[in-house]
Amino acid sequence: MSKIAKNIRVLRALKKLSQEQLSEKLDISRSRLGSYEEGRAEPSYDLLITIADYFHVAIDALVRADLSKTDPEALMKIGKNRILFPILVDKDNNDLVEVVPIKAIAGYLNGYADPSFIEELPIMNLPFKIIGKHRAFPIKGDSMPPLKDGSVVVGKYLESLDDIKDGQTYIVLTKNDGVVYKRIYHDKKKSIDTFEFHSDNPEYAPYTVKSENILEVWSFVCSLNIGEFKQQDLNIDNIIRFLQSYRVEMGK
Numbered sequence: 319m320s321k322i323a324k325n326i327r328v329l330r331a332l333k334k335l336s337q338e339q340l341s342e343k344l345d346i347s348r349s350r351l352g353s354y355e356e357g358r359a360e361p362s363y364d365l366l367i368t369i370a371d372y373f374h375v376a377i378d379a380l381v382r383a384d385l386s387k388t389d390p391e392a393l394m395k396i397g398k399n400r401i402l403f404p405i406l407v408d409k410d411n412n413d414l415v416e417v418v419p420i421k422a423i424a425g426y427l428n429g430y431a432d433p434s435f436i437e438e439l440p441i442m443n444l445p446f447k448i449i450g451k452h453r454a455f456p457i458k459g460d461s462m463p464p465l466k467d468g469s470v471v472v473g474k475y476l477e478s479l480d481d482i483k484d485g486q487t488y489i490v491l492t493k494n495d496g497v498v499y500k501r502i503y504h505d506k507k508k509s510i511d512t513f514e515f516h517s518d519n520p521e522y523a524p525y526t527v528k529s530e531n532i533l534e535v536w537s538f539v540c541s542l543n544i545g546e547f548k549q550q551d552l553n554i555d556n557i558i559r560f561l562q563s564y565r566v567e568m569g570k
Contacts, residue, residue, distance in 0.1 A: 322366075323357040325385045329373045330355075344368055382434070414441045415472055417454040418497075427496045430534060444472065444540070451475040453536060455489050455497055461517035462487070462499055469543045471499055473536025479504075479529055481537075482513070490515070491534035492527055 330340050341351040344365070353359040361369065370377045379385065416439045418426055429435030442454070457469045465471070473489040482488065484503045491497050500515040511529040 320357050320360065321384060322360060322381055323355050325375075325380050325383070326351075326369065327355045328385045329369075329375065333373070343372060412443065413448045413450065413452065415444060415448070415452045415454050416440075417442055417470070418456065420456045420468070423456055423458075423497055427491065427493075427533075430491060448474070448539070452539065453489075454542075455499070455536070457499055457541075461519045461522045462501075463519055464543075465499075465541055466543060469541055471541045472539045474539050476535040476537050479513075479532060479535065482535065487538040489536040489538070490527075490532060493531040493533060494527075 330337070333340070335343070337351050337355070338348050341348040344351065345368075346365070350359075354361050366377055366380065370380050373380075375385070416436065418439060422429075422435075422439065425435070439453075444452075452472055452474050454470050454472045457465050457467065457471055459467055471489055476482065476488070482502055482504060485501060487499065487501050489497060489499050490502070498515065500517060503514040503516065505512045505514050505526065512526045513529065513532070514524050514526055516524045
């Protein structure tokens, strides 16, 4: 049985609907629905959209995931749909953090919506209480000092671009650049909805990204530096930017 067939049955059961009731909701015949649930046929793309919209489940989750193994209430909401973002917890019910290792970062753009890719990611605990969906990403390059190449940034999943606060730092997955860590500003003056991505290293020029090209946003929670700081990393401007990224308020 295909995952689509199994998932339609699972979702129908969660809604406590008979085949006849669901077929009426989807405006198809009961026999046609039965053929989908038994794996004898597969719904068209247009019908997949209709099914996904009705159950408020992302198409990726409907097609690729095994929803019988997922708590529907643990899925993150994105707009009117949900995507397969189960919040992981340990035996003491503490939230866990998925880690995207350096060797997997190149494939993240293709695998971020693939449950099998996400399931293979290692997990870790943080030494403080966290609530919500968190993920850790490796940093590449020297554009965000004092963080160095190879450092790890932990972010909390942001459900809406409207929640982005100007001047704060975020890990962002974009269609063109993959995973980047930048300071972001919402450019509301242009007719096209865009965001400005700024590096804390002045040698890197800001650039603009259309909102339609942003796939995921994770707000900065903490960073894990790998190796010692060099003396030049610890100048006052870098320290101030680093503390501000933790939202530390400073006087003169």
